[in-house]
Amino acid sequence: MFNLFFYKNKNIIVFFILMTLSIASIAFRSMRAKDLLSEVYNFVTLPFAELLTGTTNTISSLWNNLLYYNERLEKMKLLEKELEKKQASFENVELLQQEINRLKKMIDYKAVIPKLVPSSVESIAADIVMRSPNNYFPTFIINKGRHHGIKKSMPVIAFQLLRREGHPETLEQVVVGKIDQVTELAARILPITDPDCIIHVKLKSPLYSEYTGFIKGFGSYSQGLSLTNVDKSIDLVGEETLINEELVTSGEQSIFPRGIKVGFIKEDLSDESSNEKRFRVTPHVEYSRLSSVFVLKKELPKQLMKLIESMR
Incomplete structure (x- = not known):
């Protein structure tokens, strides 16, 4: 089927x-x-x-990294600003500490002056508020003037740490110069490196202390000072020379008190045909470290002033 x-x-x-x-x-x-x-x-x-x-x-990864680094950069900028503020604060504290130290030294110096300078000589402390940019003929302006008792030709000294090779560091009073111009509230200092600043000095060593001469500047700090009118018949001991011998103010024919340090003999410039000895002298004062000075209220008799003026 x-x-x-x-x-x-x-x-x-x-x-x-x-x-x-x-x-x-x-x-x-x-x-x-x-x-x-x-x-x-x-x-x-x-x-x-x-x-x-x-x-x-x-x-996407680069974008995320860019956002991350941009965020970090903003944080770094904020941290830099905070650091600058703190650094400025630290600098202000440091400047304040320097000013405190300077004032302390001024007080200490003021206490020391009567021991180093005859008590009969009054002194006026002053600060240097302006200095000439001209290194060849430097001048200094102080913040004291006629109103404070300062007069033209007054001597100016300072206290500085003397640093010489082979000698211990000591705080000494050194010659700075003399007052050249005076206004009511300020005065100008003529430094010893200026040819117009003439100072009578003597050799500090007891062996040669009777020998004197006149110091005047060559015109610039680097060239130093010129010591002239030194007796050529100076009797040296043995084979000694006068190189490195120290010079101090003589206290004679000068507005400067006796015994203030001026400098040391660096080079003999004597001429055999001359009847006097001449030397190049390195000044003790370091103008680059100078901020405060003392003006001694002492004036020369007018007759002596005329004599010195005639020697220029």
Whole structure:
């Protein structure tokens, strides 16, 4: 019976089988085409997608780093400002401490002066408020003048630590110069390095203390001072020379009290044909470290002033 049914409907059954196979073949081919297209698409687009993803990640990382460093930079700027404020505060404290130390020294110096300078000589403490930029003919302005009792030609000294090779460091009074011009509240100092500043000095050593001369400047600090009018017949002990011998004020023919340190002999400039000895002298005063001075209220007799003026 089954065979009879198959026989009668064989065309329909064959058609159905063929139709099913055709549909299956078409579906299979369609799936393979889609897979192929997908593979080609992935092959072509995947590198670009990976490149785009990597670039995006890199840009994102760089942006985040930029934001981070910008934030750190802002914090560093704030810290720098705070540091500058603190540094300025420390500098102010340091300047204040320097001023306190300077005032203490001024007080100490004031107490020492009567021991070093004859008690009969009154002194006026003053600060240097201006100095000439001209190194060849330097001048200094102090904050005391006629109102404080200062007059022209009064001697000016200072206290400085003397630093010489082979000698201990000591605090000494040294010659600075003399008052050159005076106003009501200020005065100008003519330094000893100026050719117009002439001071009578003597050798400090007991062996040669009777020998004297006149000091005047060459014009600049680097050139030092000129010592003239020294007796050529000076009797040196053994093979000694006068090099490095110290000079102090003689107290004679001068407004300066006796014994204030001036400098030391650096070089012999004597001429064999001359009847006097001449030397180059290095001054003790260091103008670069000079901030405070003392003006001694002492004046020369008018006749002696005229004599010194005639020697210039």
